[in-house]
Amino acid sequence: MSVISQEIWTDVLGYVRKNISEVEYHTWFAPVRPLGVQQGSLVLGVRNSFAQEWFRKHYLELLEDALRSMGAQQPQVSFQVLPAVQDAMMLPADPPPPPKSSTRGPRSAPERPAVTPTENRKSLNPKYIFENFVVGPNNNLAHAASLAVAESPGKAYNPLFIYGDVGLGKTHLMHAVGHYMSERYPDKRIEYVSTESFTNDLINAIREDKMTQFRNRYRSVDLLLVDDIQFLAGKERTQEEFFHTFNALYENHKQIILSSDRPPKDIQTLEGRLRSRFEWGLITDIQSPEFETRVAILKMNAEHHRMNIPQDVLELIARQVTSNIRELEGALMRVVAFASLNNVPFSRTVAAKALSNVFAPQEVKVEMADVLRAVAAQYNIPPEAIRGSGRVREVVTPRQVAMYLIRELTGHSLPEIGGFFGRDHSTVMHAISKVTEQLGKDSEMTEAVAFLKRRLQGLEGEELSS
Numbered sequence: 001m002s003v004i005s006q007e008i009w010t011d012v013l014g015y016v017r018k019n020i021s022e023v024e025y026h027t028w029f030a031p032v033r034p035l036g037v038q039q040g041s042l043v044l045g046v047r048n049s050f051a052q053e054w055f056r057k058h059y060l061e062l063l064e065d066a067l068r069s070m071g072a073q074q075p076q077v078s079f080q081v082l083p084a085v086q087d088a089m090m091l092p093a094d095p096p097p098p099p100k101s102s103t104r105g106p107r108s109a110p111e112r113p114a115v116t117p118t119e120n121r122k123s124l125n126p127k128y129i130f131e132n133f134v135v136g137p138n139n140n141l142a143h144a145a146s147l148a149v150a151e152s153p154g155k156a157y158n159p160l161f162i163y164g165d166v167g168l169g170k171t172h173l174m175h176a177v178g179h180y181m182s183e184r185y186p187d188k189r190i191e192y193v194s195t196e197s198f199t200n201d202l203i204n205a206i207r208e209d210k211m212t213q214f215r216n217r218y219r220s221v222d223l224l225l226v227d228d229i230q231f232l233a234g235k236e237r238t239q240e241e242f243f244h245t246f247n248a249l250y251e252n253h254k255q256i257i258l259s260s261d262r263p264p265k266d267i268q269t270l271e272g273r274l275r276s277r278f279e280w281g282l283i284t285d286i287q288s289p290e291f292e293t294r295v296a297i298l299k300m301n302a303e304h305h306r307m308n309i310p311q312d313v314l315e316l317i318a319r320q321v322t323s324n325i326r327e328l329e330g331a332l333m334r335v336v337a338f339a340s341l342n343n344v345p346f347s348r349t350v351a352a353k354a355l356s357n358v359f360a361p362q363e364v365k366v367e368m369a370d371v372l373r374a375v376a377a378q379y380n381i382p383p384e385a386i387r388g389s390g391r392v393r394e395v396v397t398p399r400q401v402a403m404y405l406i407r408e409l410t411g412h413s414l415p416e417i418g419g420f421f422g423r424d425h426s427t428v429m430h431a432i433s434k435v436t437e438q439l440g441k442d443s444e445m446t447e448a449v450a451f452l453k454r455r456l457q458g459l460e461g462e463e464l465s466s
């Protein structure tokens with residue numbers, strides 16, 4: 001199952017859930033597995049032929065509507081009955097929660113015997129490792145500090161306090177330190193917790209008279225990662241308990257990393273003694289990423305999912321989402337889902353279209369490079385050959401077609417087009433008249449030009465199914 005079909009399926013389920021009852025949802029939709037997207041059709045694995053029929057009869061329209069809401073112009077869904085043996089494997093009843101909630105959900109506080117590395121990693125998102133963290137001017141200090149702490153826990157900076165706006169990588173860095181430590185020191189005990197979970201655990205412990213277990217759990221760790229510490233504000237009892245947890249760990253030279261959306265001095269109603277402790281170590285911030293960092297993050301994500309997305313498409317996405325990296329990744333997935341559901345290649349037009357429901361529509365101008373790339377793909381020759389000096393027919397025809405289309409679709413002048421191809425404007429003029437002359441006579445060229453024009457201009461009509 002590809003990542004993308006899982007992403008699409010998660011979105012579809014979100015849509016479906018709003019439109020049917022919970023019982024229906026759990027009976028029919030929860031056991032379905034997305035198998036992939038084939039030629040624009042979302043392939044779903046169902047348990048038996050009865051379910052397959054039921055879906056076709058009762059839910060096809062709903063599924064198509066869901067896909068339409070994601071930008072599919074001619075939504076298609078197909079079903080496959082999975083071998084009986086897989087029935088038993090269809091365990092989870094819900095779509096996988098987003099990474100954050102999977103690592104942050106409130107957890108009960110069991111008594112904790114000797115720790116295992118797997119146990120350590122359980123609360124850490126496997127994706128959040130240093131290798132997957134793109135370093136830019138916006139986050140290099142926080143990254144360097146995290147790395148230093150990972151290498152010398154309890155010694156370099158204690159506590160490490162990372163602050164910054166939503167979705168900028170604070171949790172990612174915290175988990176990265178956790179992974180780093182658990183790989184090098186498998187015996188060390190690592191605890192990642194959101195302030196909310198810490199508070200809930202405390203409330204439960206008080207209610208169930210299990211304070212000893214609660215204290216053992218939090219005071220016996222080697223690395224304590226606490227997310228969103230700003231939520232301590234106004235919670236006196238939790239602050240009190242956290243104060244003692246902090247002291248116990250600090251005195252034993254155990255590492256503490258805290259994240260927050262603001263620096264300690266700006267957390268209102270935080271006890272002075274806690275605030276000053278938060279300032280003992282190093283306070284570092286993460287800012288919004290610059291354009292280049294955003295493109296690099298998108299590139300890494302695309303490579304991670306083995307998707308080959310042209311640079312200019314990534315740049316278009318990076319221009320749309322400027323501050324929140326979680327949203328940036330969401331935008332990329334939206335584009336990928338849109339392209340695969342419509343069975344069209346990635347292009348700036350496709351990306352702009354995919355994002356137009358969420359962001360202000362962008363005017364996408366066709367660029368000379370877009371035309372060159374499309375023509376090269378159509379004639380199956382490298383773009384450099386088209387721009388090169390070769391004079392054989394195999395390259396001359398595509399070169400002339402490219403010049404013609406650039407003139408038609410972009411606002412560039414003849415000398416500009418000539419410059420792009422390393423030639424003068426009279427060559428371009430000659431190319432244009434040559435192509436114009438053959439259109440209508442040479443059917444192969446006529447078709448190619450018409451097809452390329454449609455493709456470059458966007459997703460109109462039959463272009464989608466081509």
Ligand SMILES: Nc1ncnc2c1ncn2[C@@H]1O[C@H](COP(=O)(O)OP(=O)(O)OP(=O)(O)O)[C@@H](O)[C@H]1O
Pocket residue numbers: 100127128132133134135139164165166167168169170171172173227228261297325326329
């Ligand atoms: N520099 C980066 N390189 C690669 N991915 C990043 C980077 N920064 C953030 N991300 C990704 O962005 C998403 C959001 O990051 P994260 O959850 O760490 O944000 P956060 O600052 O903790 O947000 P919140 O304020 O909501 O707690 C994650 O998927 C994370 O992997």
